[in-house]
Amino acid sequence: MKVYNPKNIKEALTYLGGKDTHILAGGTDLIVRIKDRDIYPKSIVNIKMLHLDYIKINGDFIKVGALTSVETLYRSEIINTYAPVLSDAVGKMGSPQIRNLGTIGGNIANASPAADTVPPLFVLNAGITLKSRRGKRAVAIGEFFTGPGENIIERDEFITEVVFKKMESDEVWFFKKLGQRKALTIAKISLAFGGRLSGRKLNEVSIALGAVASTVIYAKRTADFLNSKRLTRDVIDVVSKIIQKEIEPITDIRSTVEYRRKMAGALLKQGLLDIMYSVIARQS
Amino acid sequence: MIKIKFTVNSEEREIVTEPTRTLLSILREELGLTGTKEGCGKGECGACTVIMDGKPVPSCLVLACQLDGCEITTIEGLSENGNLDPLQKAFIEEGAVQCGFCIPGMIMSAKALLMRNPSPTEDEIKEAISGNLCRCTGYTKIVKAIEKAAKMIIHHG
Numbered sequence: 001m002k003v004y005n006p007k008n009i010k011e012a013l014t015y016l017g018g019k020d021t022h023i024l025a026g027g028t029d030l031i032v033r034i035k036d037r038d039i040y041p042k043s044i045v046n047i048k049m050l051h052l053d054y055i056k057i058n059g060d061f062i063k064v065g066a067l068t069s070v071e072t073l074y075r076s077e078i079i080n081t082y083a084p085v086l087s088d089a090v091g092k093m094g095s096p097q098i099r100n101l102g103t104i105g106g107n108i109a110n111a112s113p114a115a116d117t118v119p120p121l122f123v124l125n126a127g128i129t130l131k132s133r134r135g136k137r138a139v140a141i142g143e144f145f146t147g148p149g150e151n152i153i154e155r156d157e158f159i160t161e162v163v164f165k166k167m168e169s170d171e172v173w174f175f176k177k178l179g180q181r182k183a184l185t186i187a188k189i190s191l192a193f194g195g196r197l198s199g200r201k202l203n204e205v206s207i208a209l210g211a212v213a214s215t216v217i218y219a220k221r222t223a224d225f226l227n228s229k230r231l232t233r234d235v236i237d238v239v240s241k242i243i244q245k246e247i248e249p250i251t252d253i254r255s256t257v258e259y260r261r262k263m264a265g266a267l268l269k270q271g272l273l274d275i276m277y278s279v280i281a282r283q284s
Numbered sequence: 285m286i287k288i289k290f291t292v293n294s295e296e297r298e299i300v301t302e303p304t305r306t307l308l309s310i311l312r313e314e315l316g317l318t319g320t321k322e323g324c325g326k327g328e329c330g331a332c333t334v335i336m337d338g339k340p341v342p343s344c345l346v347l348a349c350q351l352d353g354c355e356i357t358t359i360e361g362l363s364e365n366g367n368l369d370p371l372q373k374a375f376i377e378e379g380a381v382q383c384g385f386c387i388p389g390m391i392m393s394a395k396a397l398l399m400r401n402p403s404p405t406e407d408e409i410k411e412a413i414s415g416n417l418c419r420c421t422g423y424t425k426i427v428k429a430i431e432k433a434a435k436m437i438i439h440h441g
């Protein structure tokens with residue numbers, strides 16, 4: 001196995017394109033797959049030295065370098081303030097050790113339907129920046145995944161940056177994850193929610209679910225139902241049934257169809273009730 | 285083969301090795317630092333935890349090609365002039381060790397926590413060791429020992 005250690009992006013791009021060439025970021029997915037003999041790379045491009053570890057504010061946008069670790073995201077004031085839904089999700093990932101090594105670019109590129117940064121990035125409508133010798137392109141996260149472990153990255157490309165809009169003060173959000181236990185757990189189901197609230201009325205609702213399909217998915221019908229609705233117990237009861245009808249989960253080693261359906265409803269209900277009660281508390 | 289220069293327990297090291305060799309294997313087999321243990325080899329158990337540039341990481345998932353210029357601390361690097369680190373003393377005094385296999389990793393996670401946060405709450409301690417599995421103790425005494433070490437450091441510097 002040949003290992004390249006490029007010093008800049010331009011050099012890195014010259015090594016990409018081969019069939020069994022893999023990018024090494026934090027290695028928490030890649031090294032495990034090599035050890036499990038799931039893949040046999042001919043060459044590895046170690047991108048550690050590319051200075052892609054940053055979180056920047058750029059006007060209304062936040063730019064995160066692909067090599068930013070999950071722990072850096074978790075401790076970032078910028079993420080905590082402007083993308084709290086992502087902040088919450090990264091706090092529920094792996095263990096401190098895994099969070100220190102694992103990167104946002106690796107979590108996205110790995111394309112697990114249970115990847116924890118992805119549902120929040122769906123709700124933030126993030127753009128993924130890819131570079132190759134041919135140039136640069138941006139792809140919306142909602143169009144990035146094509147199947148479990150599969151995405152639209154071409155062989156000669158890699159992710160350099162993740163970009164999303166700052167959340168504003170009228171935006172409400174939550175992230176819920178259910179697993180076998182608290183630490184080191186792959187989601188059986190996860191749900192990220194975002195929307196705008198004026199009084200008790202919701203708008204611009206976005207809901208993304210992890211681990212219920214072959215990729216992370218939007219629950220679009222459910223979100224549409226909530227748009228321009230006033231948050232009441234009745235609305236919440238109805239919508240928690242709609243989401244169960246909208247999704248088509250699978251049974252696998254981690255969980256069953258029935259459990260996932262029920263929990264999608266329960267997680268949405270719990271999150272929306274919390275929002276409703278906090279509005280009521282503020283108003284009285 | 286590649287040449288890497290890095291610091292292990294405050295000592296400069298230069299070694300020539302396979303780029304895909306793990307840090308765990310370099311520590312144990314090349315440098316003879318066998319305090320760091322291999323459990324699962326896949327990031328799940330924390331037995332191989334070392335401190336890399338101030339942060340706890342599983343050394344079973346770090347490759348040689350990622351090490352150049354890094355600073356590594358292992359369990360062997362904690363005692364100074366024959367004096368045990370407060371964490372090591374507290375683990376002994378509290379009887380927090382049974383078979384001992386998880387303890388080097390456990391102590392390195394705790395050390396990284398105390399470096400960043402000298403007076404952690406019980407919840408912060410539990411969070412910091414959430415990636416370290418112990419099959420023997422039930423964790424209660426481990427948490428107590430870490431609380432005790434934090435107090436020892438604050439009182440005696």
Ligand SMILES: Cc1cc2nc3c(=O)[nH]c(=O)nc-3n(C[C@H](O)[C@H](O)[C@H](O)COP(=O)(O)OP(=O)(O)OC[C@H]3O[C@@H](n4cnc5c(N)ncnc54)[C@H](O)[C@@H]3O)c2cc1C
Nearest residue numbers: 023025026027028029030094102103105106107109116159
């Ligand atoms: C014990 C353990 C617990 C875990 N817990 C969780 C969890 O709770 N939630 C969760 O979501 N994940 C979890 N993971 C998975 C993993 O830690 C994350 O997916 C992590 O973010 C991957 O990042 P990395 O930098 O380590 O990726 P790597 O292993 O370096 O790379 C992963 C894949 O992406 C490719 N890649 C990496 N960077 C780029 C890039 N910039 N452009 C293009 N391709 C790239 C690699 O070639 C590889 O195929 C866990 C893993 C372990 C071992």
Ligand code: FES
Nearest residue numbers: 323324325330344
């Ligand atoms: S041996 Fe490294 S985490 Fe288990």
Ligand code: FES
Nearest residue numbers: 383384418419420
């Ligand atoms: S003391 Fe035996 S595993 Fe922890």
